[in-house]
Amino acid sequence: MAFFTNLGTFFQTIGGMLTDPYTVLLLLGSSFLGIIFGALPGLTATLGVALLTTLTYSMDLQTALIALISMYVGAVYGGSYPSILINIPGTAAAAATALDGYPMAQRGDGGKALGLTTTASFIGTVIGMIALIAFAPLIADAALQFTSYEFFLLAFFGIIISGTLTSDDLVYKGWIAGLLGLALSTIGRDQLQSYPRFTFGIPELEGGIEVVPVLIGAFAIPQIIKSMRDRLVLGKAQPIKRILPEFMTIVKNFKHIVRSALIGVGIGAVPGVGEDIAGWVSYGTTKNSHPHPENFGKGEPAGIIASETANNACIGGALIPLVTLGIPGSPPAVMLLGALMLHGLNPGPLVVITQPNFLYQLCAIMALASLAMWINGMFLTKHVIKVLRVPATVFLPIVTVLSVVGSYALGLSIFNLFLMVPVGIIAYLLGEMDYPISPLVIGVILGPMADENLRRALMISEGSLMGFIERPVSILLLLAILLTVCSQIPAWKRMTNQIKAKVFKRKAS
């Protein structure tokens, strides 16, 4: 009975919002703004939600939430545009999307890739929302079992898996790139004792390496240099024939969509871990369970679907501990918590009692936000694909300027440019030697988490490593890492192939 009352609230909220033209405008507007934020390198979902929080102070809570959630959903989705079109991820969360999205765009399937991204993101957001409404307390309890050991292993897993995935035959180089990123992330005052490391007395390095200039430098600069050197045509722009995207592809990949969404929800629910890791882990899992893993990285639609479903499903996941315990699950959710408190709402266990409709309102807003994102996306993909028709000589300088502005805008610091340019040149040289770049960036992003949590875990255990094998989640992660590493060793590959062959033979005979 209570369920139906709640369902009533859900649809009532949706109905109420859709009949108010101002709300509809706000919904579509914020979603559009979010997509732009996601698509521009250097502007992230976190920044977008933070900036919008200030503007929503005078609104009532529901209106503010409409703006903020639409922004969040839009920004996580928007990062995929430049990933697919020009191989420069708009946000770190969309880095895995570039692996298959860009090859697709190059062979003329850019429109298809964008269409798939849009629908995958939509489905991801909706599954995240359902998880939020149906399993919130259950998932929150599981996510809170993460201690320093698990946080370290999860971060390390993210780096290893991105190193493994970016190229099949160059796996050692992927790991080397990941370790380089890890090394870069140790620069600055350490998180536990504020001891300055590798700062060389440069005050700007005290706070550590900023992620955004590294992200932009590492992805944009090599791409710009390569395009200019090879007089590269950006991709083939083919008009999109159908507005409704590739339903067959979606149906065919339904298994991957559900798995990716669940991975996204799970990772989103772990406090402090967000969309960045979700995309990679889901991409890796999908690749390993796909009948044709060799197609990944060459424009396999399932690859895009995996990362984009997961990073949007992360949103619902991140809201789970936020709503049940007041603990935000991802960096943008931290901003969202701030906005809620600004409006006098303290999310937590009592919210169900003091504001019984809040959860359903929130879910209704998420449903509408994902719908707005989908509508905007379907409208935009038809037009952004035309970007590829712009001659590279005109387009690349614009990308360059946007990259520089994106780096500088973060804290209005000229030092970010001094960081971006060398990182970009090093990334270009590494790329020339066939080192993948994504693991380096993921290393910089996850490095502080790995470093801080490993050292804290050892501090707590007083130097003993037993903690890693005494905890269930920790053992699982450890096994996942070992398997990932072993699966790349030739001897191991031969062995598993032999076993597989033997089993197969026996079955056949």
Next chain:
Amino acid sequence: MKRIVSCAALALTTAITANSIAADYPSRNITAAVVWGAGGGTDTAVRVVANEMNKFLPTRINVVNKTGGVAGSAGMLYGHSKPADGYTIVGISESNVTAAVNGGWDKKFSVWYPFIIGGSPDLISVTANSPYKTLEDLMAAAKKAPKSIKAAASGAGSIHHLNLLALENGTGAKFSFIPYKGSAPGQNAAITGEVTVVVTSLAEQQQLLKAKKLRPLAMLVKEDTTVEGVGTIPSAFKSVAGLDKYLPIGQAIGMGIRADAPDAAKKVLTEAFKKALETDKVKQWAADNFFTISGQTGDEASATFAGLESLFSWTLHELGAAKVDPATLGIAKP
């Protein structure tokens, strides 16, 4: 003679202009630059109070956020670079007193004329299924085996860490301090049992206390506090004699204008500030968020901040985490 007259006239006009400026204050909108992010504790408090102050001022206070730098130095540098006319307010908290020793800027906190809204009191809690039911239990165990019980209290040199250190000094117990980047990760660690003890503010812990994920042991202020759904949390001052020598070390969230701003501006703002704190809206907000209103202004508030500045700066220095020696900044030892 002529000269004297003109001098007198000049002096008179100056006086009149100065007076009229003062009498006119505020003749245009005031900007309040919060040095911490939108939606954070400082931002929320300043926005709520500024909104009420607007009702007692002829013009508006517009709140913006100027974040970045070291310990909020970017926003403070911005606020200090504006003319000392009272039209620029900075929204600050006790953590900003470390900007100087951390190398964010080279000024003492006395450059501000502060208004303290207040803060949420700290308390000590333990993992919900831990054997410690009272503060005495915990202290007895900690004294029996020093450094065997792990405690989280945000980062090294944070206000919560200072509270934990003060509690250790006051009781003679010793914990193994595990640093976390912020209150929330430390509280999570206490929920999972990674650490047993956590010291953060009541505002930060309230939802976890209500969800029975943490067990509160004692408030680190003089008064007992009742939280709906949790019960009364006793004050540590009752069970530990002589604790008042070390505690309380309270949060001080508030605002400041340049100390060299005209007296008239200080007077107008102080009046509006005091009236705003008396409004039902602010009182209700404070009660909802377990925020203790201070209401200190002027010399009283300056003294509070000077004390915090000295305590924070020298603690960081002793922990080896300060970049600049507080002595070179002229900050006295606590």
